[in-house]
Amino acid sequence: MSDKMDINVIPDKKLTTKYVSSLSKIYWKDEESFKKTIAALNSYGVCPRCCLRFLAIDNQSIYRSSFQWMADFLKEREETMCSNICCACLGVLQEKYCREEFRKEIIKTLMEAKYEYDSFFVAITLPVSTMMREHSIWLKLAEQDKTAFNDYRRRDLASLKDCWKWVNGDDLGESLGRKSEYSTESACFEISLNFSHKTQFRECYPLDDYFEEFRKRKSDDIVYTRSSVQRALVKLSDDRFRKLYSSPPTIPKDECTVEIQFKQDSIFVAGRYNKYSRKLSQTPWVLDSGERRTNSSVQEMLCDSIKSHFKADSFVFTSSGREDVDVKMLGEGRPFIVELINPHVTTISKSELKDITKKINTQKDIGVRDLQLALRSDTMKLKEGEEQKKKSYSAFCWSKEPITQEELDSKLSNIKDLKVNQRTPIRVLHRRTNSYRTKMIYSLEAKSINEKHFILYLTTQAGTYIKEFVHSDFGRTTPSLGSILGVECDILELNVTAVDLDWPERLGDEEK
Ligand SMILES: [Zn+2]
Structure with a gap:
């Protein structure tokens, strides 16, 4: 916790370049190489927040005041700050999606949807082309300063998603009066921001030249996923990538669009x-x-x-x-x-x-x-244990010949744990394959109603075909009630009387 507090401290003095460089996880030969890198990123058309990302800085508060610092820094060098749509984040970390109006839009949409929630997690989906662009910028930086931008440092680059949350998360939480969580496990409610960009897939097309998997032409969003593009970028040599994709990337004509959605667990x-x-x-x-x-x-x-x-x-x-x-x-x-x-x-x-x-x-x-x-x-x-569960039934049955209570008792009372072999019933053959299974009948009892009708009470293994057990389904179930009683039987009505499962808890609420 204390670590987290520390990196959130907003320096009360004006940001100095020396201070900013001290936050960078990259090893710099000297201050000049740090400054040169910032100027280079600016010249590629990278926004101030993305600059900080590439400098491997994860101090959250600095991302809010980055524009002023960058402006001051460049002014000293008599350079002007790039004003285009950022070639790295496609606008996600720039004015439009990081100002109060955008947060208000999220809040308004959320209020209209009327959700109950205590805390929230912001899930961000980015255009897949941002991966191509990030890779391209990284290669360009590495070309100029191999020591600072070695492969090992790549993991320290701050993620675009995190940066958006660092800039907006707390303000959003404050306005909503709810806590903004940084992990999806901590919140049941999710605000999804799905950013997309006009050329997001087209920019990945050059990968088709080297990777078979992209050539299977399904829809672009299925083919060019973050994981498939990530895999391709790891495999592709730097020289090949440079031939496929411009480094640094081109300045985008349009910024991202966004779709706001909500999802509750x-x-x-x-x-x-x-x-x-x-x-x-x-x-x-x-x-x-x-x-x-x-x-x-x-x-x-x-x-x-x-x-x-x-x-x-x-x-x-x-x-x-x-x-x-x-x-x-x-x-x-x-x-x-x-x-x-x-x-x-x-x-x-x-x-x-x-x-x-x-x-x-x-x-x-x-x-x-x-x-x-x-x-x-x-x-x-x-x-769980679906196959082992017991089910109890009562069945209203008919026999072709008269049968007495005594006959029923003498033929059924000794039966316990009877194995029956059942082929898939004819009535369900149109939707199930013809197979063969053995099920257990745990107990059997019958109560005579009149000479040709009786009620059969039975407890069986789950999945036993009861109707077929009574009438034998043209000999597809053996033994059957008919074969045990020695008289043709049929079933007129069937009720399930008990399902053997001690869950959910019985509340003892009244019966209907
Ligand atoms: Zn940017």
């Missing part, structure tokens, strides 16, 4: 749901033609109110397994988690959670309980 809400309809699918059922087969879906009925509370852009629904459209989800319900993408609201009270629960439960066919905030890592809990 996802929020997660978990719970358990019941489904009381045999006509409701878990996810929206949309045909290839775009036509909807069902009016709503479990996930929409559950998530719409949650999404609207958090004012999220969208949501991702995940549950511990799923049931077919015509299967009811009874008992304590099925655990689920909802990821709310880019929420504008980040808090929810217990009573608001209760209100949302009530609101969801006013809808026919659906019920929710145990609604609570969760973590991203909880998403794994739904998937």
Whole structure:
């Protein structure tokens, strides 16, 4: 902390060139070589802030007062300060994007978007051509002073992104009344400044001559990424680069444009749901033609109110397994988690959670309980040991011949941990490959309703095809209930009665 404080101290005396040179991480033979470098950078058309970057200075406060110092320095030498768009930063560190008006524009856009947040991180995307330009300037400097600008010093060059934050971050934070964080881990809210430039990709085209990967003509933004251009610049010899690209770089005609966006970390809400309809699918059922087969879906009925509370852009629904459209989800319900993408609201009270629960439960066919905030890592809990989980069902069955309670008991009561072999059911063959799997049925019990109808209660390994176990799917499942009872059986209705997962925490809120 104290280190950070020290480099932020604003010198109260006027900046002297001697003082500025003492901040540079570069080893200078003498003061004159330092001065010559500054004059050279100015003559290439590099702005004062970029000058400081190339001098490997990371004193944050000096970046704010750099213009005055530079003007004074050049005046002494009877030289004039370059007034063009900077050939290194393309304007990012110059007047337009570092003055109060620009910060006000960010604040105005942010206020209009109405986000809840405590601190923020500014994420900056730069035109990829700034890498070509930086490389070109570095080579030019190295040409003139090999000792000062050796490859080893390259890492000390201050980054354009950091410099923008040093100049603007604190002021922005002060105006917003929030802390400006320097690492993305420390803040859940991100202000993205996406700078782009007219010729950003065109300037990289010369790299195509040497690198195969650039010749695969996809769109430019996919081909010329920061990492691909970085790799190319490391591999390319200095002489070759000089042949491809002018050194120092040309003075740009236009400055960057910027797009301001905001992004909030996802929020997660978990719970358990019941489904009381045999006509409701878990996810929206949309045909290839775009036509909807069902009016709503479990996930929409559950998530719409949650999404609207958090004012999220969208949501991702995940549950511990799923049931077919015509299967009811009874008992304590099925655990689920909802990821709310880019929420504008980040808090929810217990009573608001209760209100949302009530609101969801006013809808026919659906019920929710145990609604609570969760973590991203909880998403794994739904998937962990998926195959080992137990599920319990009740199935309303029919037998071709009459069957008594005694017969049901005598044939089923001894069965424990029964292995069944199942081929992919015919009804799902159109969307799944034909494969073969073995699943466990842990317990079986039946209660006679009348001579040809009974209810089957069973607990099975997750992923067992229950309908097929009952009617055998033309012999594709063996053994089947029919083969065990010695009579043709079919399933009329199926309910899931329990999903064996001790998460999320049971809150004991009332049932619907
Ligand atoms: Zn610049």
